[in-house]
Amino acid sequence: CAAHRVTVLPGDGIGPEITAVALSVLEAAGQAEGETFTFTEALIGGAAYDATGDPYPDATYRACADSDAVLLAAIGGYKWDSLPSASKPETGLLRLRSSLNAFANLRPAKVIPDLADASSLKREVLEGVDLLIVRELVGGIYFGQPRGFGERDGEKVGFSTDIYSESEVERIAHVAFKAARTRSRRLTSVDKANVLEVSQLWREVVTRVGAEYPDVELSHMYVDNAAMQLIRNPRSFDTLVTSNLFGDILSDEAAMLTGSLGMLPSASISNDGPGVFEPVHGSAPDIAGQDKANPLAMVLSAALMCRHGLGIPAVAGRLEAAVAAVLASGVRTGDIAQPGKQTIGCKAMGRALLEA
């Protein structure tokens, strides 16, 4: 069978280290299942800006568009923080998402019992937490027009527009209802409809789409309440669907609850092109190049890519099994270090994964 064409974007900070591990493990798992990959590396973020002056060069766009899936590590770092907005690594990431129309960001937050002690939350609150946040990723206030700076009553103003159309809400709602069907059939739509018109449209459309999924129990919650309930009783949630901005905030909150940010993968899916698969964590510039990074979220992102982007679930299964096996064997990277367990570096974790 033909090789799966993967565009690989190592990006900044710890990105290259965790990418190296993920690709070697992915290749080994593929081999075991008779699947091959061609990896095309391309630049994004600060690395791309340094090399080309553009955080998302056209060559990178073309490589991504012309592949079966995109595997991204992480972008950003202090070094580029004071660049003008258009040159910032983050802008490269936003353009990547938008150019591939990767509108559905799936962020699972599942507690790994072995690692639950690293969470700030009490063990009994965390038990059984397994939720999925479906975040709209290419609309809302991240991209809405008009935006910029202007003058009002003789002084400067800054403004951004939060806007959604019916079809933008419809397509993300369908993804969320379908995802809820593969889980426990409960969907919570999060908005701020008591204040924002854009949320009122959101709620109206999600409710309407819900009529097509009578087997899924839909409820609505205000974002401030959701931020509270995630802490009070995270187990009460199954699938959540929300806008770009609220999803940014709530998915990070949910990730932190689990206590193992370094373990969480995400998928950003389009309806008609390659998806982008990436860890939830950032580029951690403070530990970059020190062989301290945790590559497991990146490996699990590769697993998500195999399952949802490339249609090779057997390879995904092997990757996930390898991660479970190394955790069970008692080795940990620094971020998930535990008393009585051996702390190892990024490369050693890679070797442990290959053995498993």
Add this chain to the structure above:
Amino acid sequence: CAAHRVTVLPGDGIGPEITAVALSVLEAAGQAEGETFTFTEALIGGAAYDATGDPYPDATYRACADSDAVLLAAIGGYKWDSLPSASKPETGLLRLRSSLNAFANLRPAKVIPDLADASSLKREVLEGVDLLIVRELVGGIYFGQPRGFGERDGEKVGFSTDIYSESEVERIAHVAFKAARTRSRRLTSVDKANVLEVSQLWREVVTRVGAEYPDVELSHMYVDNAAMQLIRNPRSFDTLVTSNLFGDILSDEAAMLTGSLGMLPSASISNDGPGVFEPVHGSAPDIAGQDKANPLAMVLSAALMCRHGLGIPAVAGRLEAAVAAVLASGVRTGDIAQPGKQTIGCKAMGRALLEA
């Protein structure tokens, strides 16, 4: 000396019950210090809508504007959830804030050691948590224009504008820096400047105002990261300042962390008129009228009003001491019930406070 003129807004749900307790305790504490009050009751929220068709009748505005301070309990309930936006209780609250120009919302989130076990967070994470969120309350996406519904490419859109002017950011920044000075002189400004122009202006102005407060250590944090750090290490924060929307989300998150939402007061201050003092918790329609509500946040809101709105700190001290004494005596309302402590109702809590 003349009586302090307080406009009292019991509102909806448990509002009237907790108001009755707060007023009786306030009156007793005032008497002990030789201070008297005139209470003018007025309608707001669902109660106002039911009586007049308007969730913030003009008579209420006039009573508030013509008083030294406003004491508000809570608004809202399922009953009014399907009304058109303009009639909703929440709209009444937003109009109250805006009409009084109560632009600075101060929301302390302090862990009460006796009650820390009610939190989802581990005791060691919570220890010593004492933070203050300064939320801009009359600008941003809550009030920005243009907003509403429209058409784009032949389909319906909903939109809201997040906008701040320099002077709006300046005045809230000054409040925050001054508040930080009375605390441990560390201020974290929270924004999403890597994506939003409105946040870029926010960051620029806060930084500029910061130059006038060289003794306060200013840092900036993205809102998604703040949502994480509040869980990972809430103790690392002292004073936070942020926009209306981010403040809504983060202050509720921070309140829930403490484990005692029913204990948290807030103040909304203007530069040139009466402030609004209210509990952080909502109207809890599910337990309304059952004598189960916790009146302590309302009593502590009355204390904040005495200290910051009326300039009678001695009365505030008496109210706070009474709350501390009843907690120490071991009585609890249902929301903060603890094994080995006596659970009592709202009225009984009022009697206990009066005795204390």
